[in-house]
Amino acid sequence: MTKFLFVTDLDHTFVGDDQALLQLSDRLQSHRQQYGTKIVYSTGRSPILYRELQQEKKLFSPDALVLSVGTEIYLDGSNHPDPEWSNILSQGWDREKILAITEQFPELVLQPDTEQRPFKVSFFLKAELSSILPQLEAELQKTQLNIKLIYSSEIDLDILPHTSDKGQAMQFLRQKWKFAAKQTVVCGDSGNDIALFAVGKERGIIVGNARPELLQWYNQNLADHRYLAQNHYAAGILEGLQYFGFLK
Ligand code: GLC
Ligand code: MG
DSSP states (O other): OOOOEEEEOTBTTTBSOHHHHHHHHHHHHHHHHHHOOEEEEEOSOOHHHHHHHHHHHTOOOOSEEEETTTTEEEETTOSSOOHHHHHHHHTTOOHHHHHHHHTTOTTOEEOOGGGOBTTBEEEEOOGGGGGGHHHHHHHHHHTTOSOEEEEETTTEEEEEOTTOSHHHHHHHHHHHHTOOGGGEEEEEOSGGGHHHHHSSSOEEEEOTTOOHHHHHHHHHTOOTTEEEOSSOHHHHHHHHHHHTTSOO
């Protein structure tokens, strides 16, 4: 066994089955202790909502925390986002200009204040209204702002710097810690996780309960380095880690 970089989404991926979560947490923590494996949680949640989940599920401390859909990276338990990463994202990013355009779309409902972050503007958008997305994107692109749109779970719309998402944040950590792509494994269940699987050749575990948008992407992009688990949530992750030989 050798060390690897483990990156996982939280809601409906790492978290969802309490018993499997305990089992997986044990395996990962002892692997970390024995081999120096690094563990990263990568979630759409803001610091406040992450803290809630962390306390509710008693999540153990990761080596890095990627919050707000890849726009904030916290290393070694720090309370301050990594300034090197924030600096990369700030180029050409302008929240006010984004809001001036999104205001023209009544279909967009702002998410709670806690989920509005320095490099993330988030809305609820009902699936039946999601046909506005191309037009919204075209309006935003006209301003030549540094942005990208990510639509997840048929309700969440995030606008982020185009230099950022879960995939690019993962690559930043992978390069910082010098893990090869084949010694890195990423896990997810929904739209904002596609970036984790699409960015390179990291090993990918799609949990059995994955949402239609991710399953569709998976089926259109079949590759040996991605695995669709039969089991759900943390049990699906355990299954995938064994499939790739990261765990016995
Ligand atoms: C989390 C965040 C929300 C975001 C969603 C999808 O639920 O709280 O702001 O839109 O993930 O990325
Ligand atoms: Mg999820």
